[in-house]
Amino acid sequence: MTDAATGNIGRAAADARRAEAEQTGPVMAADGRPLKQSLNRALRAQKLRALALIAPLLLFLLVTFVAPIFDMLFRSVENQITSETLPRTVVALEDWDAQDLPSQDTFAALAYDFMEAAERRIHTRLGSRLNYETTGISSTFRRSGRGIDDLGETQAEQFIDLNPQWEDPAAWVALMAAPDWIAAQADWAARADAADAADRPFDEAEPAFRLAGGIAATLPETADAYRSFATTIQQEDEDSPTAEEPWNTVYLALYRDLLRQPAATIAAYDGPQAALVQEAAGVAAGFEATDLPAFFIDMDDGWGDLKTWETIQTFSDPYTAGYFLAALDLQLTPQGIEMQPEEQQIYLMLFWRTIVLSLTIMGLCVLLGYPIAYLLSNLPMRTSNLLLILVLLPFWTSLLVRTSAWKVLLQQQGVINDTLVWLGLVADDARLALINNQVGTVIAMTHILLPFMILPLYSVMKTIPPSYVRAAKSLGATNSTAFWRVYFPQSVPGIGAGCILVFILSIGYYITPELVGGRTGIFISNRIAFHISDSLNWGLAAALGSILLILVLALYWLYDRLVGIDNVKLG
């Protein structure tokens, strides 16, 4: 009722002002501009100045903090490695039905891809990546990298036997390279020689290889394989195609082209080296063939396993949900998303444990920290300063030292157990297990995080005037009523701040659980660290980290809804 009335009055007043403004026009500043505009300008300048002042810090944070985090988190979905390492295979596998082994053509695509990847030494990297999904692929790729050189050797020998020109790098260049590249390369070589003769340094790179215009129509696979060969040796070894005999896979491609291209297309070819090509085309049908699947399976059995091919097919997209699924104990199979086998499920349990233990630690910190903060804020300045130094002292001690000290105290032959046995509270053969389990993690972390609870509590309690409690008591409240109804509600913002600090710090804790957590007391961060530095599965680490971040934000939102973030005070 009253609200509505005030609202009405306010609205009427605003209407009146607006009507007045319409009559008299806008208020002008001294320089003749509307006051509103002038004011805005002054404010904008002020804001810009403020922004300029914080710009260095903002930039620093963006470059050194925000950008790396996003770069790291981006790895959780990134999966370009498959399509970059095996581009032809990925395309060839698009329509594969996963019933039988892929066709000869797919194996040929794999041969060209693999040869280039092995020369660039990136095949094992993809092997390690796919091994995260299917055990055994790592060694399949490593072994195949050693044997792939020999694929196509049969064909190479037969071509060279037919006409030794096929062994000559220059003959290949004449067939494959664009005329303007040949000219540019000759020019470059002349300059290199001149520099060499004059003893001048010459560090210009050879012009990047370009393919002749018409050759891809006549010999598509050969052109592709030769270009892959030429660019790879130029980039990787700084060799020149004019001086190197092509890889064996290029001969394999030539053989396949001569057999598969219509005779008319070959016969119609009239570019450079036409005679050489047509001579080979006449007899290639009689060459000894290579069974590609058999060759690959002979290098490593893995190529005969449908699972290998399914994995390549499933993880060929440039972006994948695979890491996030793995982080949630799920897996991506050709049949869809499935739970991991039960004996491999671990992450959900670890997330849950991390949250439960963090909440426990937070609760213990409130219970232990509140009385201390209360005492600190109510003692005379001199005593409280001394006690505050004691609270801060652990901050100045190395985390590792504090954790190791807990080991000495808590272990079964440690100080606490020895004392308990000496007092007769515990039998010698039934010493308490206080470390290398969850109890150890909770004790050590509560100790380490306690100052983060005490300090915000203390600074909030410091601002609560003692006269309030006195006033409550003088009005007849008992001690406990005065505390619970008057004092405690005013200290809640401090509890909120302390809880947020302790919880967020503890959810990401890593070194203490690692040292005292044993088997049952480790956190999710320990697995993240393992995947970053040990298993090198950065994608999974990034996915776990992202989920942890989302979890914290979700809990923060929940906290805001329940308590209200405005009620948090650090001092």
Next chain:
Amino acid sequence: MKLKNLMLMTTATALAAPAAMAQDMADSMTLVSWGGAYQTSQVRAYSDPYTAMNPDVEIVWDESSPEAVARLRAMEEAGNITWDLVDVVGADAIRLCDEGLAMEVDHDEILAPAPDGTSASDDFGDLIVSDCFIPQIVYSTTAAYRTGVEAWEGRTPESICAIFDTENFPGTRTLERRPINNMEWALLCDGVAMEDLYDVLETEEGIDRAFAMLDTIKEDTIWWSAAAEPPQLLADGEAVIGTSYNGRWFSAIEEQDQPIAMLWDAQVFDLDGWIIPEGLPEERLNRVLDFVSFATDTQRLADQAAYISYGPARASSAPLVGNHADLGIPMGPHMPTDPANSERTILFNYEWWADYRDDLDARFQAWLAR
């Protein structure tokens, strides 16, 4: 053609050899190792004599080997390799080589031959587990036990299976918190023959068998993650039997005089050595090659054994191993490769673990957490 190429190459190498001597070399070098007693042994056996010979060279030591693979990967992505030579275990060398982060080397070309003329690759033999790997030492992960445990009533463990024998050898155990080695020992003590270990481990039933065996001691075991923990746990009496690196046991037993005894049975051999990061600028590479050739020659590898109980990787170094530099005791009997210690050994199967590590590790951690 091929013969001609070969001849050209040989001539070129012959011509290049004197030129290489005069090449520019950087005058500082960052070496990465594991810190602690091991790094000290390297400083005393390799880098001190080297700087004595080359007083202009400044050698900076970094202790980042435990996270070397991750750091090198990050350096490569950032395009700034700040390390010149990195000490890693064999498995990491294979991974770095796989990822293209370590340089492939021709061992015979860059390393010194043995004094009798045996080529470096023959002298190192099978220990060259990767084209990028320059071996230094053989170490082993092996068990040790606390002496004079009352509950054992005078029995002493003689085989690795004492770890699984809670009846005769009651007390807390301590094992590494990862599947590697533990799975092998579990199967071995479950009656699998040494040569069949990995074949069995490859099958579902084999893995289940290993876990079932480990289940029998799961609750009695402290699972360590840093190799310094087990000697400490045994010294404190927290644990009565456990596994760690043989060098750690050596320093607890001989240097600190703790009541611990070695149990060499079924020790797992592993290797440690250098890798050169891929993509070093020429001057720095020349310096590194010069150093590595010196630091891995027969005498230097034998010298290192005077400071730590790890076996030199060259066959030709073994006869030169002498006494401990400070304690004066002969080091031979403390080498994992000593015949008396290596009656029954497992050679860490790099290739197998490279494949199965991710899978088994997930299962192992899940098993531990349950």
